[in-house]
Amino acid sequence: MPKLTIDGIAVEVPPNTTILQAAETVGVEIPRFCYHDRLSIAGNCRMCLVDVEKSPKPVASCAMPVGEGMVVHTKSERANKARGGVMEFLLINHPLDCPICDQGGECDLQDQAMAYGFDRGRFHENKRAVKDKYMGPVVETIMTRCIHCTRCVRFATEVAGVPQLGATGRGEDMEITTYLEGALASELSGNVVDLCPVGALTSKPYAFSARPWELRKTESIDVMDAVGTNIRVDARGRQVMRVLPRINEAVNEEWLADKSRHACDGLGYQRLDRPYVRENGKLKAATWDEAFAAIASKLRGMPGTKIGAIAGDTVDAESMMALKDLMTAFGSANLDCRQDGAAVDPAVRASYLFNSTIAGIEDADALLIIGANPRKEAPVLNARIRKRYLKGNFTIAVAGEQADLTYPYKYLGADLAAFFANAQVPPGARKPMIILGMGALSRPDGAAILAAARAHAEKIGAVTADWNGFNVLHTAAARVGGLDLGFAPGAGGKDTRGILDAAGKGEIEAVYLLGADEIDTAKLGKAFVIYQGHHGDRGAHRADVILPGAAYTEKDGTYVNTEGRVQRGLRAVFPPGDAREDWTIIRALSEKLGKTLPYDNLGQVRARLTYVNPVFAQVDKVVKAEWKPFGTAGQIAPTPVTSPIKNYYMTDPISRASRTMAQCTEEFVLGGSKQKPTELKSGTHG
Amino acid sequence: MSTRSLAKEQPASFAFNADMTALAQRIIAKYPAGRQASAVIPLLDLAQRQEGWVTQPAIEVVAKMLDMAPIRVLEVATFYTMFNLSPVGKTHVQVCTSLSCWLRGSNDVVKACKEKLNIGFGETTADGKFSLAELECSGACVNAPVIQIGDDYFEDVDYASTGKILDAFKRGEKPAHGSAIGRAGAAPAGEAITLTENPAPPPKQDFAAAKAAFEKAKAEAAAKAAAPKP
DSSP states (O other): OOEEEETTEEEEOOTTOBHHHHHHHTTOOOOOSSOOTTSOOOOOSOTTEEEETTOSSOEETTTOBOOTTOEEESSSHHHHHHHHHHHHHHHHHSOOOGGGOTTTTSOHHHHHHHHHOOSSOOOOSOOOOOBOOOOOSSEEEOGGGOOOOOHHHHIIIIIIOOTTEEEESOGGGOEEEEGGGOOOOOTTTTHHHHHOSSSSEEESTTTTSOOGGGOEEEEEEOOSSTTOOEEEEEEETTEEEEEEEOOBTTTTBTOOOHHHHHGGGGGGSSBOOSOEEEETTEEEEOOHHHHHHHHHHHHTTOOGGGEEEEEOSSOOHHHHHHHHHHHHHHTOOOEESOTTOOOOOTTOGGGSSBTTOSGGGGGOSEEEEESOOHHHHOHHHHHHHHHHHHHSOOEEEEESOOOOOSSOOEEOOSBHHHHHHHOOOOTTOSSEEEEEEHHHHTSTTHHHHHHHHHHHHHHTTOEETTEEOEEEEOSOTTHHHHHHTTOSOOTTOOOHHHHHHHHHHTSOOEEEEESOOSSOGGGGTTOEEEEEESBOSHHHHHOSEEEEOOOGGGSOEEEEOTTOBEEEEOOOSOOSTTOOOHHHHHHHHHHHTTOOOSOOSHHHHHHHHHHHOGGGGSBTOBOOOOOOOOSOOOOOOOSBOOOSOSOTTOOSHHHHTOHHHHHHIIIIISSOOSOOOOSOOBTTOO | OOOOOOOSSOOSOOOOOHHHHHHHHHHHHTSOTTOGGGGHHHHHHHHHHHHSSOOHHHHHHHHHHTTOOHHHHHHHHHHOTTSOSSOOOSEEEEEEOSHHHHHTTHHHHHHHHHHHHOOOTTOBOTTSSEEEEEESOOSOGGGOSOEEETTEEEESOOHHHHHHHHHHHHTTOOOOOEETTOOOTTSOSSSOOSSOSOOOOOOOOOHHHHHHHHHHHHHHHHHHHHSOOO
């Protein structure tokens, strides 16, 4: 391992490390624009120049591998002068429009100009101006500010796998653009805004709405898919202004999917901010007491077998725990957190987890995707699969929907019956993995598919003593948490399909929908429906009593992601109006129903969660699930399997209420808005 | 030079003709499997030879042939000024106006072109036969000033000879390319003025004496090393 000295500190690093990486290991910071840990090295901004002894010129530390005995000075006069020169060249064409730039306050160029900038300009010619480009509904461009670091181009090509961005022209005329100025068709496109070191690519929905120093930053967990992406919610006053990713190497690295990032404007529309009670067929605003009284008059004395409860996809574990305890107090076993009827086995944790873990994808050497479209169902996880694919020696096969997943794969057809009949063992794979999607499991024959997939996983050697490659990819953030705490039919209880059937027939007379909007509400028949949730969506339209709850940014909640990782989000803002945190609503209702739940604060609810399943005490960890028999062998129908997500941009009440997601739907799902940007903006003055 | 971008009006489609397809396949075959993207420049050149300019459909056809994203091909096409991104005349006249040519009188050459063809830079004559473009250094400074017509360089031109060359093209002839003042390649005009004599033969070297001197020095050094230290 080469030894070198950086600013007088001796350091030993593996060969092929660059000087910049070596400097980071000893805490020496080198300024940079184009270099990024997760992208290939470009070496074109020249900001990271350092002084290496015996080298005739300053060297670009991001692209220079370390050598034995190198003596590097990062703060010498020569290095500083070189960087000052680079900065002066960058600022020749960069507009001085920081006061009207959205990047202001969190701009790499601004920060580094404070350190290396020259206080006067020596360039008396005109600055260049570049025509702004159209890149879709979420990325705003002010291309005059671009410093051509090509981070966005490398991100689109390497991580997102949509090579649509490029640099045309040369020299002073180089411009970053998409091919023919089409929208950047990626579910990860918002990340180019984070990557852009200047204000050339900024967030379109967030444009001109806040300054970073006005925002209150709260760490939270995303609920738009089951990946459990770590996010930071930036709020001003009572409004969530934007959502940004946090770094978590085990989950999302530092990426965030577009829906998770930009659906937050949906938190401001269609909100349920007071209770409602249906009177003479019409919903009427009510007080909490009136709403509780309406529920109590129906539910008091009703036998548990006539009550059902369904939990939605974005619900926190605490409120599901409270509702489960309430249902148990009524003696009802009719409860389910699987709105789509996914046939996983709630009793066997390994049957519903992404057992290999998300980071484990990088250890696998063969992948079989059954009935899933990871690009739509979990874009960040899909980026991890692509990362593994780019490393090479990774065979991917897909049985299910034939979609562009951003990596090539062997297509095995959409007929799962035929697939399992002829399934082959991938030759030479030592750590194969299977990803089983909701498209397959939520079919009526899901249990048979689960059993067949389990058998296939064992056949191909995906389950060994130190490797479990049997993975279920959920689409709902609440799902694993719900299953972990047992929000599933108890002995003799009915599942989602059973509850809906029974409600239609009149056997179940009251249904409690906890944020459940993805069910066919027409099937509820004449049942008395209590809807607790945050948006006026499908569930609320059918409800007889509406209890206004909190969205994920408005409560302290526990979520378990698809790999079984327990994560906690913090409250960023308060719920609007009379709305309350969900578990407190159920706790208050339980008192009115005469079945008071035994917890009065969040700590006690969480203690209850831990009592029910010790997994909930293991925050931020993945507890390995034991491999047991599950699934019911049976006939698999020869119908083609499809992904449950038809429109990635609208899958839950929040994204359905979001204007940005509506624009994305128009652009990417409905075939693109014909209207191209007509305004010929150039420069920075609009 | 301004930003190079695709022409507004584009043909509906593009396809290589049979000859060009065969040539393209030969070019692609030169590169190892998986490296066929290396053929992008020659293929764009073939497309330009066939159509006269690089069209958007051609970019997409080349991208498809080489398994590249269209933006990657567009990057190449916009980078090299030799690719015409909008239609040019049948005879495309490019005048070098970079430093050497300018010092040697390219202004006169430009004037001759503009007068003869009655068009400016970036324009095409009404009959579509001629177009005129400004060329960055054509790399033939030793024969400055230079105009490039098609693949041929017309060197050492001035106002008068440029006019003659263009007149010949107007008549449909193909005038001889190369130096307009009769220089052979880059040789001096007229008589040679340097290196007029044959060079003297190299001096004879006495290798035997050199070897003896070397051996002697070596022996002395060894003796010195072996001598007892005081």
